Each structure stands twice: as structure tokens, then as C-alpha cells.
Amino acid sequence: MALLTVFLTGGQAEEMANYYANVFPDGEVTDIFRTPGPDGDDMVVTASIRVNDTPILLINGPQHTPNESCSQMINCPTQEEVDHFWNHFVGDGGEEGMCGWCKDKFGFSWQxxxxxxxxxxxxPDPVRAGKAFQAMMTMKKLDIDALKAAMDS
Structure with missing residues (x-):
């Protein structure tokens, strides 16, 4: 069985596909499905991308407002990679949240x-874990060195 991540984009499927393919170093647009629209011009129905060998389907559908009840988590191997994604999502018109959460310019949530x-x-030491948790609660973008320093304080 395979799971497929799907975003309902409210008409921005192609723009989102190109954006994510640019933000993710290994991202690529794998398909843009077009069909004749009511005025005779082609319209995008879906866009498909692949990120880190994960397929993502972007569907043009009715306008909606994304919310935090569904998010994507990016596990970054380095702080530099955290900075890369955070700076793109927030710097390109998104917004910062707390505890490592942010939204991209399309309103979709990322951890x-x-x-x-x-x-x-x-x-395993609940005091150290508690210190890390309390430090995280003050952060927007997570900083692993600051979390570790808090644990050791």
C-alpha cells in the first residue's frame, strides 16, 4: 500500500508545483495535467511533484483556507537546512509560528x-527533557544548539 500526499490548492497547483520544486533541493515537477477550459484555453487540473522520493499531488479545486490541523514535517539533518526551509517559507511571504511551525505563502503549514x-x-532525564521543552516553547524557528544548551543549564 502506498500513501499519496494531496494538497487542494484553490487554483494554484502549477505555481505551487514550481515553488516547491525550487525550495526542495531534490524537488521536481513530474507532471502537469491540463484539459480544455470553458473558454477553450487549457487549464491546469493537477500538478504532480516528487520530493525526497515522495510523490505529492496538487489539485486545483475550490478556494479554501488551509489550517494547522494538517501539516507537513521536514526532518532536517543540519541547522543550515532548517534555516534554508524556514527562510524560504517565511521569507517568500509566509508567516512564522511557534515551536518550529511556519506557513508558506500559500497558507500551508510546515514543521x-x-x-x-x-x-x-x-x-530519559525528565528534568533535561523539561528544560528542552520549555526552551522550545519560546522559539519560533527551532535552534538545536539552543535546545541542547537549555538542557545542560
Whole structure:
């Protein structure tokens, strides 16, 4: 069985496909499905992309407002990669949230997580884990070095 991530885009499928293919170093647009529109011009129905060997389908559908009840998590191996994604999503018209959450310019939510984050949160010493958690609660973009320093304080 395979799972497919689907975004209902409210008419921005092709723009989103090109944007994500640019933001993700290994992203690529794999298909744009067009059909004749009511005025005779071709219209985009779906756009398909692949990111890190994961297929994503972007469907042009009715306008809607995305919310945080559904998000994508990016586990980044380095702080530099956290910075890359955060700076693109927020800097290109998105918005910062708390605790590693942000929205891209299309309103979709992302959790940008540095390597080692889950180890900090699940440290076997509850005092250290609590310190990491409290530090995280003050952060927008997560900083793994600051989390580790908080644990050791």
C-alpha cells in the first residue's frame, strides 16, 4: 500500500508545483495535467511533484483556507537546512509560528525540525527533557544548539 500526499490548492497547483520544486533541493515537477477550459484555453487540473522520493499531488479545486490541523514535517539533518526551509517559507511571504511551525505563502503549514530535536524532547532525564521543552516553547524557528544548551543549564 502506498500513501499519496494531496494538497487542494484553490487554483494554484502549477505555481505551487514550481515553488516547491525550487525550495526542495531534490524537488521536481513530474507532471502537469491540463484539459480544455470553458473558454477553450487549457487549464491546469493537477500538478504532480516528487520530493525526497515522495510523490505529492496538487489539485486545483475550490478556494479554501488551509489550517494547522494538517501539516507537513521536514526532518532536517543540519541547522543550515532548517534555516534554508524556514527562510524560504517565511521569507517568500509566509508567516512564522511557534515551536518550529511556519506557513508558506500559500497558507500551508510546515514543521521544520532539526536533527536531534526528538532526542531532546524524549531525554530519559525528565528534568533535561523539561528544560528542552520549555526552551522550545519560546522559539519560533527551532535552534538545536539552543535546545541542547537549555538542557545542560
Amino acid at each position: 521544520v525540525i532539526p536533527a536531534g530535536f526528538m532526542d531532546c524532547m524524549s531525554d
